[in-house]
Amino acid sequence: MSQPGRRRGPSKGDRREQAILATARELLARKPLAEITIDELAAGAEISRSSFYFYFDSKLAVVVALLHGLTGELMAGSGPWLDGTGPDEDALRRSLTGLAELWRSHGRLLAGALAAAPGCPPIAAWRAGLRDAHVSRLAARIERDRAAGLAPGGPEPAVLAGMIDDLRTATFAGPGEISDRLVGDLVTVELRMLYGDRPEPGDLPKQRSDG
Amino acid sequence: MSQPGRRRGPSKGDRREQAILATARELLARKPLAEITIDELAAGAEISRSSFYFYFDSKLAVVVALLHGLTGELMAGSGPWLDGTGPDEDALRRSLTGLAELWRSHGRLLAGALAAAPGCPPIAAWRAGLRDAHVSRLAARIERDRAAGLAPGGPEPAVLAGMIDDLRTATFAGPGEISDRLVGDLVTVELRMLYGDRPEPGDLPKQRSDG
DNA sequence: CGACTTTCTCGACATACTGTCGAGAAGCCA
């Protein structure tokens, strides 16, 4: 569509295209997206810089291609949690563990994409689509749980779901290791956001009557 | 320090410097940081592009200056909440309302700074300092509340505090209005993160002590 | 094979923005 020139067919050019993508993945393992230039991408694929433009419109177009390759993986593993009901801690943990794994391997790509999104409509659209998909399924789950009396009321389901998605992204995109411990903490916190309601004031253990 | 050339003294040059900062504020009200060039900044202050460099080392140096002017405001208003104890909803709401106001007026600056931080040590340092200040105070508060039996256990206080800070930032930096409703939702969610535990712990024997 | 089309390549070029340098103007004070 947006790539002019290329036609269908497995050919030499296809290998070049793959080489560019492979080079991008390779470089992203070593340094942030912003520090990668088209020269490097072209050099890695053993073509000239101008030839690069035959395959991709820009550096960001390469990112979009890599991102689309990740979409499936980003969705995977969360089904049991998103389609379930109630505070199913194990399902949530499994979902988050898979997501954490993905961030561990592709953190630079995802972080770079997130940073570039505001100025790059295709990336913004990809991100929005992914977020919406997650938010709408999670919001539906919240509604179900609330209707069943399993979860307390609160923010609009879609808003709460959005906050959870944002928290995940911020946590995984942050600096520092993505430890199993951190994933466990995220499980705890998300469950509180969804199910935890403050006990009634009278139920609070009153150590002090200060208020 | 990092600005060579300028010396102390209120002078014509100082007015230029202010004009550059004013122009930056003005432009940021209209478009994102990434779309602002040094040419525009210089033109707004009625000097040539080269003259700009007499006052600031780069566009990001201007951002840093604007940011430092905001530091106080970013801290202000959260004292009662951070230094208090227990689920003081009103104090939290007041703190968040102030923060929301700031994001409403300076959203582009803050969002731009956040996006530029990974590649700009001074901005990263500013952000880290601000975050640490908030996190350490909030973590201390969490410890106090836990010790007093007012809050349930969970993640390390500093981790939980970090998540709360991240959630705020993500929520305010996101697209869309920062409505009072949204602020209210954030109050609800933060309180749950801190104080909300699932009401009936024994009701859900999902977790085995299997190890 | 040879003519023809599609796929692919690259050098040359145009553009945008950043940052440096040094000559010198402008402002200030004695």
Place this chain on the structure above:
DNA sequence: TGGCTTCTCGACAGTATGTCGAGAAAGTCG
């Protein structure tokens, strides 16, 4: 007037992006 600091800007160099058109390579069909 001279002498100092502050300030200004044109000219230059560097780095990156993206375009264009000539033409080489590869595939196809007579």
